[in-house]
Amino acid sequence: MINIVTPNNKGTYKQPDIFGYYGSFGGAYIPEMLHSNVEELKEKYLQIMYEESFQKEFQHLLHDYAGRPTPLFLAERLSKQFNTKIYLKREDLNHTGAHKINNAIGQVLLALRLGKKRIIAETGAGQHGVATATVCALKGLECIVYMGEVDMERQQPNVARMRMLGATVLPATSGSKTLKDATNEAIRDWINNPNDTHYVIGSVVGPHPYPDMVARFQSVISEEMKKQLKEKEGTELPDYVVACVGGGSNAAGAFYHFLDDPKVQLVAVEAAGCGINSGMSAATTQLGKPGVLHGSKSLVMQTPDGQVVEPHSISAGLDYPGIGPLHAHLYESGRAKFLSATDKESLDAAFNLTKMEGIIPALESAHALAALKQMKLKPTDVTILCLSGRGDKDLATYMKAMESNQ
Amino acid sequence: MNRLEELFQRKKEKILNVYCTAGFPELDSTLTVMKALQDNGADIIELGMPYSDPLADGPVIQASGTRALQNGMTIEKLFAQLQDCRKEIYIPIILMGYMNPVLQYGFERFCQHAAAIPVDGLILPDLPEHEFETEYGPIIKRYGLDFIFLVTPETSEERIKKLDELSTGFLYAVSSSSTTGKQQDFDAVEKYLQRLQGMNLKNPVLVGFGIKDKQSFETACKHASGAIIGTAYIKNIESAQDIKAGTKAFLQPIIG
Numbered sequence: 001m002i003n004i005v006t007p008n009n010k011g012t013y014k015q016p017d018i019f020g021y022y023g024s025f026g027g028a029y030i031p032e033m034l035h036s037n038v039e040e041l042k043e044k045y046l047q048i049m050y051e052e053s054f055q056k057e058f059q060h061l062l063h064d065y066a067g068r069p070t071p072l073f074l075a076e077r078l079s080k081q082f083n084t085k086i087y088l089k090r091e092d093l094n095h096t097g098a099h100k101i102n103n104a105i106g107q108v109l110l111a112l113r114l115g116k117k118r119i120i121a122e123t124g125a126g127q128h129g130v131a132t133a134t135v136c137a138l139k140g141l142e143c144i145v146y147m148g149e150v151d152m153e154r155q156q157p158n159v160a161r162m163r164m165l166g167a168t169v170l171p172a173t174s175g176s177k178t179l180k181d182a183t184n185e186a187i188r189d190w191i192n193n194p195n196d197t198h199y200v201i202g203s204v205v206g207p208h209p210y211p212d213m214v215a216r217f218q219s220v221i222s223e224e225m226k227k228q229l230k231e232k233e234g235t236e237l238p239d240y241v242v243a244c245v246g247g248g249s250n251a252a253g254a255f256y257h258f259l260d261d262p263k264v265q266l267v268a269v270e271a272a273g274c275g276i277n278s279g280m281s282a283a284t285t286q287l288g289k290p291g292v293l294h295g296s297k298s299l300v301m302q303t304p305d306g307q308v309v310e311p312h313s314i315s316a317g318l319d320y321p322g323i324g325p326l327h328a329h330l331y332e333s334g335r336a337k338f339l340s341a342t343d344k345e346s347l348d349a350a351f352n353l354t355k356m357e358g359i360i361p362a363l364e365s366a367h368a369l370a371a372l373k374q375m376k377l378k379p380t381d382v383t384i385l386c387l388s389g390r391g392d393k394d395l396a397t398y399m400k401a402m403e404s405n406q
Numbered sequence: 407m408n409r410l411e412e413l414f415q416r417k418k419e420k421i422l423n424v425y426c427t428a429g430f431p432e433l434d435s436t437l438t439v440m441k442a443l444q445d446n447g448a449d450i451i452e453l454g455m456p457y458s459d460p461l462a463d464g465p466v467i468q469a470s471g472t473r474a475l476q477n478g479m480t481i482e483k484l485f486a487q488l489q490d491c492r493k494e495i496y497i498p499i500i501l502m503g504y505m506n507p508v509l510q511y512g513f514e515r516f517c518q519h520a521a522a523i524p525v526d527g528l529i530l531p532d533l534p535e536h537e538f539e540t541e542y543g544p545i546i547k548r549y550g551l552d553f554i555f556l557v558t559p560e561t562s563e564e565r566i567k568k569l570d571e572l573s574t575g576f577l578y579a580v581s582s583s584s585t586t587g588k589q590q591d592f593d594a595v596e597k598y599l600q601r602l603q604g605m606n607l608k609n610p611v612l613v614g615f616g617i618k619d620k621q622s623f624e625t626a627c628k629h630a631s632g633a634i635i636g637t638a639y640i641k642n643i644e645s646a647q648d649i650k651a652g653t654k655a656f657l658q659p660i661i662g
Contacts, residue, residue: 019536029505031462031531032569033580036560174468175458187461194560292505292532293459305480306510307458 013259013326013335020208020296023332025325028207029292033191037199038295040114042209048113049106049216061105062220065138066095068102070221072228072384077356084377087238088359088387089225091250096131098362098389099221099250100202104131106217108139111198118142118197122186124151124179124246125316126158127362127389128202133167143167146185148178151316158393176310179320183294203247204324207295211252211324218253225384226257233382240375242267243386244367245338246282246318248327250388255336265337268327269371271313272340282311283340284323285331293321298328314343314397315363317389341370347401350391362389363397409498410526410552410575413449414610414631421632422623422661423450423612424639425502427470428487429479430456431644436487437494439643442653444497447661451495452529452634455481455503462531462556466637470644481511485519492523500554500575502529513542517549527552527575535572543572554578556614559598563605570607577602577609579630599629620660635660 011017020026020042030038048054062068070090079086091099111119119141123129129145136143145162149171152159162169172181190199204211204218226236241258243251245268258264273281281287284299291300293308301309301321313319323331330336341349350366353359361369365388377383391398413421426439440451454463456471456479463471481503488499501520508516508530520528528551533542535555546553552575557566559580570577579602595616602611610631617623618638626633639656646652 027537028534029532029537030534032556032561033462033558035565036558036562174465175472180459184459184461188464191462194558289510291509295461295532300506302506302510304510305482306507307475308506 013330014256016208016212016325020212022326022329024290025296025298025328025332026208026211027297028295029297030207030295031191033194034187034207037190037194038207041213044114045110045209045213048110049213054109054113058106058109061109062102066101066105067093068220069224069228070094072225072232074232075357078353081356082372082377083379085382086372087229087232087382087384088357089221089254089384091221091386091388092359092361092365092390096127096134097392098127098131099218099253100128100131101134102220102253103202103214103217103249104128104135104200107198107200107213108132108135108141111141111200112139114198116196116198118144118193119200120144120146120186120189120197121200121202122146122179122182123202124148124182124319125393126151126155126162127317127393129167129169130158130161130165132200132202133162133165136167137165144189145169146172146182146189148172148176148182150177151179151182155316155393178310179316180308180310187294203249204252204326205247205294205296205298205322211296211326214249215252215256215326218249219256221250221253221386222255222257225254229382229384237261237264238384239381240265240267240377240383241386242269242368242371242383244269244318244364244388245323245327246271246320246364247322248324250386252324252326254384254386255330259335266330266335267371267375268330268336268338269367270338270340271315271318271346271367272342273312273314275342276340280312282313282318282320284321285328285338286340288321288323296325298325299323299331314346315367317362317364318367339371339374341367345370350398351401359387360391360398361387362391363394364388408526408550408552409496410450413498414576417449419631420627420661421449421610421612422447423452423500423632423634424448424657425452425454425467425634425636426639426643427454427456427467427474428484429474429477430470430640431473433477433479433483434487435649436484437491438649439653440491440495440499442650443657444495445650446654446657448497448657449632450498450500452500452502452636453484455484455501455507457504457507460504464637466640470640481507481516485523488523488525498526499523500527500529501525505530505532514545517545517551521549521551525551527554529554529578531556535569538572556580557602559594566602566605566607570609573609575609576631577607577611578634579611579613580615596625596629599626603629623660
């Protein structure tokens with residue numbers, strides 16, 4: 001169980017200051033119409049999250065429903081290939097196929113304790129939408145998921161899953177009709193329904209306290225890593241932790257309990273798309289500038305006039321023009337190293353893992369795998385790579401890649 | 407005394423603020439729209455600076471912003487369009503927009519250029535009061551611009567008092583906790599406005615969101631100094647062949 005850490009005036013890597021800042025990033029840049037909702041959450045989230053009854057139910061569902069703890073698997077053939085030691089944190093084995101369920105369980109339980117009757121969420125690839133719809137089905141709550149019209153078209157199986165789970169999937173038809181616009185629509189819904197609705201944000205983005213709250217719900221990943229590595233290696237601390245970053249929720253969870261151990265090198269891998277300078281990329285730390293998006297100050301991909309641009313990645317889960325404020329701070333302070341992998345490198349890495357270990361990874365996680373090549377790992381190094389999700393949802397993309405390789 | 411203060415001293419009721427998006431319907435129609443508003447009884451012009459992700463706006467205003475961006479509108483171009491506007495436009499002008507484009511333009515440079523027009527006030531709905539007090543408010547003040555905060559029916563009395571204290575010019579009462587353009591329940595709106603009226607606020611109150619015709623304007627004006635029309639006007643000029651005639655046909659019945 002995690003101890004309560006009360007926010008103070010200074011802020012650390014693990015927790016923002018009382019105004020929600022990690023260094024110069026974060027805050028709550030929201031219109032007044034959202035103030036009462038966000039304020040209520042800010043006042044109550046820590047207290048509710050660390051209540052004994054909450055923790056009991058949360059841990060119970062993580063264990064018996066999501067299937068935690070997820071294994072820490074020594075990938076022997078992959079390790080041999082890179083002449084080092086690589087462990088995979090198997091978040092892909094969670095119920096619904098990714099780490100997203102950790103946060104969905106946490107936030108839905110929190111919403112119930114806030115007396116909310118209606119749950120809304122945004123989704124890109126559909127993994128967070130499916131996770132939220134799943135927990136809402138479990139708890140008998142109304143669930144509305146906003147999804148870009150373009151994404152609904154390219155992720156049809158997840159749209160069907162959400163509908164089967166009883167959720168209403170509403171298309172976001174404004175702007176570029178993808179994740180960014182789905183997030184705008186969800187925020188508008190919340191503005192229009194200030195009393196009975198909780199907005200389950202799927203990543204460590206949004207106004208304070210969301211980045212901190214989501215990071216805490218996902219921190220179970222690194223909590224387990226430490227315990228499991230101790231059993232296997234006799235030490236809690238690996239040399240490297242590697243995770244992919246879109247908004248950054250699996251990376252936040254995988255880094256969380258190592259943030260204060262400078263011995264552990266943190267590696268975040270962004271989606272380079274067709275290449276950093278191709279104009280078709282989603283590598284926010286490389287291409288973004290400080291700005292305000294979806295309620296917090298962070299790095300944002302934008303035009304010189306401050307209009308947010310549409311990124312590109314083969315992986316819908318990394319296809320976001322911003323990054324959580326914690327990660328912007330980790331980048332700026334140098335605490336984490338930011339690498340990137342292209343669409344092509346990630347596809348190759350996905351096929352490689354499938355062949356070497358019999359595990360089909362999600363395209364998002366494949367970006368983390370693709371970065372291993374760039375890391376110059378030593379034989380004595382111990383690396384944990386967060387395998388954030390499984391690749392079932394990406395089969396269409398993988399099949400296309402196989403056809404074009406034949 | 408700036409134009410806003412002068413206006414509120416001279417006129418105590420039925421103040422009409424009309425919102426329009428800069429660079430909409432055409433890139434170069436900004437001044438035509440402003441002139442039409444002034445000629446047909448608007449007391450204040452609220453110029454929206456288009457943004458790709460306007461969280462506090464409804465679909466109609468967002469669509470007008472998308473079109474303005476497609477027309478090539480930028481803050482840079484807006485200031486160029488406004489450069490000589492004070493030869494013709496003598497009523498108060500307020501710029502409404504979102505933090506990100508303003509930050510990219512440079513916050514101080516933005517205030518400096520706005521003050522040079524001169525523009526009278528700013529509305530930036532996603533600038534929180536903490537950052538306003540510690541970082542941006544002093545810059546806004548240095549350039550003599552008013553800054554207008556929003557309040558909603560969910561805003562606590564204590565917070566309304568604080569936002570009223572921080573605001574200059576007027577206080578923007580959102581008539582229901584909703585994005586612009588939605589239908590309102592006017593009984594609930596009246597109760598909320600009566601509550602604001604009873605609070606002895608420092609600033610005049612203008613009511614925004616959901617005002618679309620004479621009836622809704624009059625209802626809002628019963629308990630406030632005036633009201634703001636946005637979505638209904640955008641809809642009107644979007645389909646109007648002639649901006650001047652369309653504006654006249656829209657505003658005359660409301661103020662008449």
